[in-house]
Amino acid sequence: MTAGEFVSLLGPSGSGKTTALTMIAGFETPSAGRITIGGQDVTFLAPNHRNIGMVFQKYALFPHLTIRQNIAFPLRMRGRMQKTAIARRVEEMLELVQLSEYAERYPNQLSGGQQQRVAVARALAFEPPVLLMDEPLGALDKKLREAMQFEIKRLQERLGATVVYVTHDQDEALTMSDRIAIMSDGRLMQFGTPTELYRQPRTEFVADFIGRMNFIDGDCLDCTAEQTVVRLSERTVLNLPSAANERTRRYNAGTALRLAIRPERMRLTKRGDGGADALPGIVDAAVFIGSTYIYLVRLADRPDASLQVQIAADGVTPFQKNDDVDIVLDGAAAHVFPVMERCAA
Amino acid sequence: MTRSLTLLPRSLSFRRPSSARFYSLTTSLALVTPLLAALMAGFLYPVARLVALSFSGGTLSHYRRIFTEPLHLEVLFSTIEVAFIVTVASLLLGFPVAYLMAQLGKGLAMAVTACVFIPLWTSVLIRSYAWVVLLQRNGIINTLLVDTGPTEGPLKLIYTQGAVILAMTHVLMPFMILPIYSTLRALPPDYVRAARNLGAGPVRAFVAVTLPLSLPGVFAGSVMCFVLALGFYITPALVGGPNSMLMATLIGQQTTVLLDWPFAAALSTVLLAVTLLFVLMFRRTLSLSKGLNSVY
Numbered sequence: 001m002t003a004g005e006f007v008s009l010l011g012p013s014g015s016g017k018t019t020a021l022t023m024i025a026g027f028e029t030p031s032a033g034r035i036t037i038g039g040q041d042v043t044f045l046a047p048n049h050r051n052i053g054m055v056f057q058k059y060a061l062f063p064h065l066t067i068r069q070n071i072a073f074p075l076r077m078r079g080r081m082q083k084t085a086i087a088r089r090v091e092e093m094l095e096l097v098q099l100s101e102y103a104e105r106y107p108n109q110l111s112g113g114q115q116q117r118v119a120v121a122r123a124l125a126f127e128p129p130v131l132l133m134d135e136p137l138g139a140l141d142k143k144l145r146e147a148m149q150f151e152i153k154r155l156q157e158r159l160g161a162t163v164v165y166v167t168h169d170q171d172e173a174l175t176m177s178d179r180i181a182i183m184s185d186g187r188l189m190q191f192g193t194p195t196e197l198y199r200q201p202r203t204e205f206v207a208d209f210i211g212r213m214n215f216i217d218g219d220c221l222d223c224t225a226e227q228t229v230v231r232l233s234e235r236t237v238l239n240l241p242s243a244a245n246e247r248t249r250r251y252n253a254g255t256a257l258r259l260a261i262r263p264e265r266m267r268l269t270k271r272g273d274g275g276a277d278a279l280p281g282i283v284d285a286a287v288f289i290g291s292t293y294i295y296l297v298r299l300a301d302r303p304d305a306s307l308q309v310q311i312a313a314d315g316v317t318p319f320q321k322n323d324d325v326d327i328v329l330d331g332a333a334a335h336v337f338p339v340m341e342r343c344a345a
Numbered sequence: 346m347t348r349s350l351t352l353l354p355r356s357l358s359f360r361r362p363s364s365a366r367f368y369s370l371t372t373s374l375a376l377v378t379p380l381l382a383a384l385m386a387g388f389l390y391p392v393a394r395l396v397a398l399s400f401s402g403g404t405l406s407h408y409r410r411i412f413t414e415p416l417h418l419e420v421l422f423s424t425i426e427v428a429f430i431v432t433v434a435s436l437l438l439g440f441p442v443a444y445l446m447a448q449l450g451k452g453l454a455m456a457v458t459a460c461v462f463i464p465l466w467t468s469v470l471i472r473s474y475a476w477v478v479l480l481q482r483n484g485i486i487n488t489l490l491v492d493t494g495p496t497e498g499p500l501k502l503i504y505t506q507g508a509v510i511l512a513m514t515h516v517l518m519p520f521m522i523l524p525i526y527s528t529l530r531a532l533p534p535d536y537v538r539a540a541r542n543l544g545a546g547p548v549r550a551f552v553a554v555t556l557p558l559s560l561p562g563v564f565a566g567s568v569m570c571f572v573l574a575l576g577f578y579i580t581p582a583l584v585g586g587p588n589s590m591l592m593a594t595l596i597g598q599q600t601t602v603l604l605d606w607p608f609a610a611a612l613s614t615v616l617l618a619v620t621l622l623f624v625l626m627f628r629r630t631l632s633l634s635k636g637l638n639s640v641y
Contacts (some may be wrong), residue, residue, distance in 0.1 A: 017629075022538075025542055026542075027538050046541075048541050048550075051544075054539070060533065061539075062539070062558075074543035075538070079641050122543065188496045
């Protein structure tokens with residue numbers, strides 16, 4: 001991670017995100033490896049000497065202290081500031097999170113969103129270079145959450161703080177982060193910008209976790225640097241340009257493969273109009289959701305495989321249920337993963 | 346004993362389930378009626394009779410006797426003093442135990458909890474006699490002291506106020522430990538983590554966060570100990586001598602030896618009033634600390 005970056009740790013629950021965070025904060029010691037901040041090894045440094053701000057999942061505001069006292073807490077503990085300086089700093093923080101008029105209240109007299117802002121103010125009061133956030137918006141309703149996402153991002157950019165943000169909500173991670181670390185079963189699956197993760201997922205797990213993805217099982221006929229030929233059924237063979245396979249290994253003929261393609265990287269045509277590499281299919285369901293149509297299409301000769309296709313709504317004649325269609329894939333946007341290999345990074 | 350239990354602070358835990366929403370008034374009433382009836386018959390009625398008895402003859406003569414004869418006031422004050430010392434001693438000795446119990450892993454915590462509970466399940470009488478065995482003239486402690494040589498002859502350990510305080514602290518300690526333990530246990534570990542993260546060392550985190558947040562338990566335990574100590578009978582009767590008489594022993598003497606029931610009733614009423622007074626004072630202190638109130 002570089003300084004000033006907003007990085008999310010994203011993964012399903014139990015994937016080790018929070019554990020990673022508690023190790024950075026110093027509440028747990030890693031069994032192997034090191035943690036360095038700004039070149040300094042902090043692996044065995046006590047949490048109170050790490051100078052890291054943290055916003056807890058349930059905020060952990062001290063219930064016996066007022067909002068003012070809560071925000072002043074880190075400043076008092078450091079004991080390097082004059083009383084008046086502390087008071088001034090607390091005022092600034094209260095203004096920053098727009099809670100000046102609530103200074104004398106106790107945490108339980110505030111709403112969830114307000115408590116969240118207090119937690120952020122308290123974590124930032126001592127100007128830590130690093131801020132950790134453990135699903136800070138998990139307890140808020142959707143509307144408030146979106147407002148707070150924007151708020152946190154704005155605050156982070158203004159203060160230039162490095163943020164490590166834990167979440168299981170991929171939309172949240174995609175909108176807020178400079179880079180995202182995808183975690184599963186305690187392992188880092190992929191670390192990259194949101195665009196990278198979306199366009200070039202390196203494993204099936206990442207492909208599945210970020211955004212919507214269709215998977216079809218097939219096997220490899222000819223997988224080389226130049227082309228990837230995948231057989232989906234007796235009659236259907238897909239020839240993908242090398243680009244699709246560029247990040248993955250070469251496979252031996254006969255290897256079971258899983259083809260992945262995003263719903264928006266496919267088109268539908270009338271049966272017979274799709275060309276050589278099209279997949280014949282039958283429309284199972286058609287849903288209009290305003291800007292787009294979403295079709296569920298069953299492959300004609302693979303009744304077990306069903307694809308979701310998303311098509312911009314304007315200017316297209318919609319297909320009906322049970323229409324015979326051809327699915328045209330954008331071969332360059334397809335990915336190929338080996339089957340059975342779920343956790344390899 | 347019943348008195349102290351009904352006057353405990355509202356709750357010992359952080360989460361307060363409100364069952365009122367799930368049961369109708371009739372159901373609730375039906376559920377409390379048996380207990381209410383038992384309390385009325387076994388507690389309120391006798392206490393009322395006792396208070397009435399203390400005014401027998403339509404005079405305040407019994408009360409005048411309490412407040413004019415120095416002996417009785419002395420006993421009252423020494424009762425309050427002993428109760429106070431026992432409470433403080435239980436707190437000082439019990440808090441670390443409760444804290445340890447809350448910190449330990451499941452298995453070890455169970456073992457410590459058992460060490461706290463098993464004495465509690467043992468009869469007070471047995472525990473008090475155990476102290477007699479330990480402290481008496483030819484008891485283990487005196488034998489040890491004389492044999493190893495630090496003292497010339499046996500010390501007078503038993504039948505002193507010190508013995509009473511020691512034994513009562515031992516007997517009442519679980520009542521201090523358990524409420525403190527339950528408060529500490531209910532304390533989310535994130536509070537201490539947050540304090541550490543915000544720059545507090547382990548000691549400061551304890552003083553600034555754990556200690557104040559455990560006060561509800563400390564108050565509950567203290568009220569319990571203090572109130573129980575005020576009315577304690579068996580232990581002071583066994584290990585305390587005539588010079589260290591407490592209110593309960595004095596009342597016992599009046600009813601069983603001197604058979605002066607009206608005077609015993611007056612003494613009881615005074616003890617009851619003093620107890621209520623202290624409980625109200627505790628509650629008031631608790632409600633004055635606003636931040637703590639918001640913990641509940």
